Amino acid sequence: MSATSRPSPPRILVTGATGNTGRVIVTRLLERGMAVRTANRSGPSPDSATEHVRFDWAEASSHEAILAGVDRMYLIAPAGVEDPSGLMLSFLEKALARGVRRVVLLSASAVPESDAGLGAVHRALRERAPEWTVLQPSWFMQNFFDPRHFHGGSLQREGVLRTVTGEGRVGFVDARDIAEVAARALGDETAHDTAHVITGPEALRYEDVAAVLSRVTGRPIRHEPVDADTAQRHMVASGIPERYARFLVQLDEAIAQGAEARVTPTVERVTGRAPRSFEALAREHAARPPA
Known part of the structure; x- marks a missing residue:
């Protein structure tokens, strides 16, 4: 390598590339000049600056090609799979063998390392x-605004949240704040080598959410x-x-x-800015024109 040349940026595989996180x-990795390979089961990322591959956890024969040349990767669990560890651990083995x-990993605050499933992947x-x-983020704030989620759907249809949580509180977090932490963990020169428990700025009861x-x-x-x-x-x-x-x-x-x-304090410690509040996100959604 010549004295003036620079090492090429790492190629980062992002699974679930069109999802909330x-x-x-x-976007953040591209802003930092990283080479990004997007992966999901449907079409390519709308960002033409990325390389896209179709990715299905169940299609093991395609995984070698998907991992070719990848240095780093962001993993989310396959949707609708009760115990994703079998699929994910097999993929992880291939990734490490190929030099990733x-x-x-996107897990959840409710899943300790000692658990089966995502805990085993952790x-x-x-x-x-x-x-x-x-x-390990807390519950997504976006769940209240997505009609595909049972809370979002119930709010849209009836204006009601039904839970068995009582007076229990949750540090609801904006999915974008989770993504900002993830982008730092993927793109920073020094690896984080830790589990980040990620919450919003306040712990709210579901009664408080309804009031907001x-x-x-x-x-x-x-x-x-x-x-x-009933729940x-x-x-x-x-x-x-x-x-x-x-x-x-049971989680409720x-x-x-x-x-x-x-x-x-994870969001502010990692990103340098405070996490978004639930009220700020609610006002943002309320200000959007109808679809």
Whole structure:
């Protein structure tokens, strides 16, 4: 290499590149001059500056080509798979064997390393990846605005949030703040080599969320406390498989016991700016013209 040449930037594979976090990650990495390979099951990223590959967790025969030349990667779990560890660990093995050095995994604050599923992937990264970061965000604020989510759908149809969380609080986080942390973990020269628990700036009850939405939108929004069976029935009616609905109800019961009441400084420490508040996001959505 000549004295004036510079090493080429790392090539970063971003799975779920058109999702809530993936879109922002791609933008931030491109702004930093990184080479980005986007990957998802559908069409390419709308950003023409990226290289796109079609990616399906179940199509193992295509994985070698997808990983060719990749130095770092961002992984999100396959949608709708109760225990994704089998698919993800196999892919991780191939990635490490092909020379991928840094892996950033999107997990969740409710999933400790000791758990099965994503917990097992978390543990494998810490033990085997040369450079690693596990993102453990709290619940996404975007869930209240996405009609495909059972909360977003219920709010749109009825103006009601139904949970078994009682007075439990959650440090709801803007998905864009998660993505900003992920982009730093992928693009920084020095690997983070840690698990980042990521929250918003305040821990809110679902009653508080309903009050903010009522104030911002001018619609009567309310939180309706229900028992576990009722919550599960409503989730199943929204299209969630019964077994997964039961798991979500258990997470709500943990919230009622205080499992998600914490607030962390992660976003500001990693990115240099405070995380967005739920009210700020609600006002942003309320100001958007109707689709």
